Amino acid sequence: MQACSINLTAMADFRDLRIAVIGAGMGGLGTALAFARKGFKHINVFETASNLGFVGAGIQMPPNVIRVLDRLGCWEEIAKEATDVKGTSIRQGSTDVELGHVYMPDMREKYGYPHCTGHRSSLAGGLFNGCKKESAIKFHFSTALVGIDSWAPKPKMTVKPRDGEAYQVEADIILAADGIKSLTRTQMLKDALGTESSEEDTGQAAYRIMLKRSEMEHDPEMIALLDSDTVVRWIGEKRHIIAYPVSNKQIYNLSSAQPDTNFAAATNATYTTKGSKKQMLEVYHDFCPLVQRMLDLVPEGEVCEWKLRQHKTLPTWVHGSVALIGDACHPTLPHMSQGAAMAIEDGAVLAECVSRIPSGKLNDPEAVTKTLKVFELLRKPHTNALVDLAAFSGRTLHLGEGKAREERDRQFKEGLKTGSVPDKWASPDVQKMIYAYDCVKDAQERYDELLASLSSTNGTTV
Numbered sequence: 001m002q003a004c005s006i007n008l009t010a011m012a013d014f015r016d017l018r019i020a021v022i023g024a025g026m027g028g029l030g031t032a033l034a035f036a037r038k039g040f041k042h043i044n045v046f047e048t049a050s051n052l053g054f055v056g057a058g059i060q061m062p063p064n065v066i067r068v069l070d071r072l073g074c075w076e077e078i079a080k081e082a083t084d085v086k087g088t089s090i091r092q093g094s095t096d097v098e099l100g101h102v103y104m105p106d107m108r109e110k111y112g113y114p115h116c117t118g119h120r121s122s123l124a125g126g127l128f129n130g131c132k133k134e135s136a137i138k139f140h141f142s143t144a145l146v147g148i149d150s151w152a153p154k155p156k157m158t159v160k161p162r163d164g165e166a167y168q169v170e171a172d173i174i175l176a177a178d179g180i181k182s183l184t185r186t187q188m189l190k191d192a193l194g195t196e197s198s199e200e201d202t203g204q205a206a207y208r209i210m211l212k213r214s215e216m217e218h219d220p221e222m223i224a225l226l227d228s229d230t231v232v233r234w235i236g237e238k239r240h241i242i243a244y245p246v247s248n249k250q251i252y253n254l255s256s257a258q259p260d261t262n263f264a265a266a267t268n269a270t271y272t273t274k275g276s277k278k279q280m281l282e283v284y285h286d287f288c289p290l291v292q293r294m295l296d297l298v299p300e301g302e303v304c305e306w307k308l309r310q311h312k313t314l315p316t317w318v319h320g321s322v323a324l325i326g327d328a329c330h331p332t333l334p335h336m337s338q339g340a341a342m343a344i345e346d347g348a349v350l351a352e353c354v355s356r357i358p359s360g361k362l363n364d365p366e367a368v369t370k371t372l373k374v375f376e377l378l379r380k381p382h383t384n385a386l387v388d389l390a391a392f393s394g395r396t397l398h399l400g401e402g403k404a405r406e407e408r409d410r411q412f413k414e415g416l417k418t419g420s421v422p423d424k425w426a427s428p429d430v431q432k433m434i435y436a437y438d439c440v441k442d443a444q445e446r447y448d449e450l451l452a453s454l455s456s457t458n459g460t461t462v
Helices: 026-037 064-071 076-077 105-109 121-133 184-193 220-226 279-281 287-295 338-354 364-398 402-416 429-433 440-451
Strands: 017-020 042-046 060-061 088-090 100-103 118-119 137-140 141-151 156-161 167-170 172-178 199-212 230-236 239-246 252-261 272-274 303-312 322-324
Touching: 017 026, 026 042, 026 064, 026 121, 026 137, 026 338, 042 141, 060 064, 060 121, 060 239, 064 141, 064 338, 064 429, 064 440, 076 121, 076 252, 100 402, 118 121, 118 156, 118 239, 118 252, 121 137, 121 338, 141 184, 172 184, 172 338, 184 322, 220 239, 220 252, 220 287, 230 429, 252 287, 252 322, 279 287, 322 364, 338 364, 338 440, 364 440
Parallel strands: 017 042, 017 172, 042 137, 088 230, 172 322
Antiparallel strands: 060 118, 088 100, 141 156, 156 167, 199 252, 199 303, 230 239, 239 252, 272 303
16 A cells, blocks of 8 residues: 555655554544644555544543643643543442542642543544544544464554455554454464453443533523532442543533443444433433432433443453554453543554664564564553442442442542542542553653563563
8 A cells, every 4th residue: 555655665764654544533643633643654454444533422531641641732622611620529329429529629739630521523623633634644434353363573454445345555564453352362362372252241331411501501500510610429239420520611421330230131333322221211210310310301202322342351452563552451340431532642652662673673573572562561550440440430439228338438538538439530548549640751761661571582471
């Protein structure tokens, strides 16, 4: 493919490496932009969709990802529609009684950046607009991955345009941001290790709801929520709802987590199904009247339910000159609000690592593989910890009646004194651990040490 061809013998430095990105979601867009901002000249992004007509619901943007977005030059645009969160209220779902309140007025002072909520379209749109400003990035829409043909020394893959013949692409590095159903991951594990990717059914599903200001303004309690700078979480046995304003407080976003009993019979490759409003109201029938009134605003026929999926920790993210990114290698439950953040951070760390390959080793497949393995060593412990925290927090939030719940609620009340609450997303001690983490600085400081720790013969597993 012309867009991916350069004279390898003339390669002077890392900027001449051909980077192919599979997928134009948050991780793919963030990765492409990070490489372009680092000076790479040849970045091709392959996306199955015909365009990036952004949809979706609300999303949280914590300080650790805003730090990256600011460096990528796209935060200012995204921030225009974002809500600057000043606190979170954790409430008993059945009574609306507040169990705990964590004040967050000093995020900027503590971590250099705010904690914000926004619409997914604003975040993805800001990343995409940043990419469009970079001449090094070329998008190939309506083009699906067929498979990886070779992993090294120069990886090759076959892609197929929707209305055209399949063709082969050669690159120096292929970065797969192709999501939880990643074809690249499945093939990598089979070819590299002779194993299969094992998905896990989390037993949870989610409703995602967007209520307009015009629908809420007649209700004083609802409009107070929309006009606040607060994230609210209503919790109950095996269920919760988290809600916050987005889009300049013109939309109130509600995301739930509940047992996927209504979804269990569905067979849908997208992990989504049209839900029943009657069933949704039944799932939350014992939640407080305020929640009931909001759920009742959802139009009949517009209830959509997502199955929340994960897969077991992977033995490797790297094979040859190919690496996995984001949900392709570390999908998570949404309870820590770090899914998109981790994917965008992945791209920033990859660009930093790959830029450190010495000019004399740019055509050395072993050097490329080891650099990608450094990326994995940098990211895997961190992402594993957040995935585990999300699962733990979900179990804690969903406790039923009994001593364990009584102890949890006591800990919520003591939270302001101890600096720790059971909702790990809102817990100040956990926030400090995540929000103060500078993924690029970590890569800069630890790259040489981790590279040296890799034996010259180890290119496949860690």
